[in-house]
Amino acid sequence: MAMGMMGSWVTHPKNPKLMPVDRDFVFLLSSYDIEPGSYTPRIAEMLNFNLWAFNSRVFPGTDPLVVRKNDRVRIRVGNLTMTNHPIHLHGHEFEVTGTDGGWVPKTARWPEVTTDIAVGQMRAIEFVANNPGDWAFHCHKSHHTMNPMGHDVPTLLGVKQGDLVKKIGNLVPDYMPMGATGMAEMSEMAGMMDMPLPENTLPMMSGTGQFGAIDMGGMFTTLKVREGLARNDYKDPGPYKNPKGTVAHEVINDLPPVERSEMTVPEGGTEMSVRKPMGHMEH
Numbered sequence: 001m002a003m004g005m006m007g008s009w010v011t012h013p014k015n016p017k018l019m020p021v022d023r024d025f026v027f028l029l030s031s032y033d034i035e036p037g038s039y040t041p042r043i044a045e046m047l048n049f050n051l052w053a054f055n056s057r058v059f060p061g062t063d064p065l066v067v068r069k070n071d072r073v074r075i076r077v078g079n080l081t082m083t084n085h086p087i088h089l090h091g092h093e094f095e096v097t098g099t100d101g102g103w104v105p106k107t108a109r110w111p112e113v114t115t116d117i118a119v120g121q122m123r124a125i126e127f128v129a130n131n132p133g134d135w136a137f138h139c140h141k142s143h144h145t146m147n148p149m150g151h152d153v154p155t156l157l158g159v160k161q162g163d164l165v166k167k168i169g170n171l172v173p174d175y176m177p178m179g180a181t182g183m184a185e186m187s188e189m190a191g192m193m194d195m196p197l198p199e200n201t202l203p204m205m206s207g208t209g210q211f212g213a214i215d216m217g218g219m220f221t222t223l224k225v226r227e228g229l230a231r232n233d234y235k236d237p238g239p240y241k242n243p244k245g246t247v248a249h250e251v252i253n254d255l256p257p258v259e260r261s262e263m264t265v266p267e268g269g270t271e272m273s274v275r276k277p278m279g280h281m282e283h
């Protein structure tokens with residue numbers, strides 16, 4: 001299992017009228033510790049994994065879930081990793097309709113957009129895909145939507161790095177600094193400069209969409225809801241054509257700048273005292 005040799009077994013009921021759906025997907029969640037440049041996972045690792053996978057694949061290597069508008073969709077997710085995964089869907093509300101114990105009675109279901117899947121658990125979620133578009137489907141732990149991530153790098157947010165990069169580069173060729181304004185800066189830089197990566201690895205956050213960098217990795221894919229697809233058509237239909245007036249854009253106009261009230265600082269400044277807990281002296 002630590003090498004990725006695993007799969008799902010789905011037994012469909014003999015009676016096709018039992019819990020019918022139009023599209024039925026299944027995911028196994030798995031995780032690996034593969035050093036950049038290496039081809040063999042460290043199989044003795046228990047907790048500190050760096051690759052988080054849907055069916056042993058990570059974004060942008062995952063396929064989209066293609067469905068027709070108004071299809072009833074089931075997504076089954078089983079968790080074979082050593083931690084829980086809050087699985088989240090955009091654009092729709094779903095119900096958990098199945099667990100390892102069987103189908104959930106209709107009266108016991110409630111609307112959700114995220115469901116946590118504990119270690120060793122299986123969940124089936126269902127919804128009607130009534131909202132056309134491209135919708136993210138992903139684990140909600142942010143480091144599970146990243147690819148190989150060094151966890152012990154210093155935080156360089158707000159640090160003016162100047163020629164530091166060049167100086168370090170003299171010592172460590174291919175050195176890549178953590179972005180001063182965040183992760184997006186890094187993946188854009190990596191794309192722009194055609195950064196060389198070690199063999200058999202991926203950028204930490206990558207993927208491009210119709211509006212530019214997606215900055216995701218790991219347990220991430222998209223649900224693509226379209227009208228007019230054939231019954232068995234699962235091919236990627238490409239990016240969604242957003243109807244006019246539904247895409248956010250920068251507002252450019254001649255209006256005067258917004259007036260904001262001045263911040264008043266009392267004379268002599270403000271003194272603040274911070275008390276930290278010091279054990280149980282008063283008890």
Ligand SMILES: [Cu+2]
Binds near residue numbers: 084139140141219
């Ligand atoms: Cu996760």
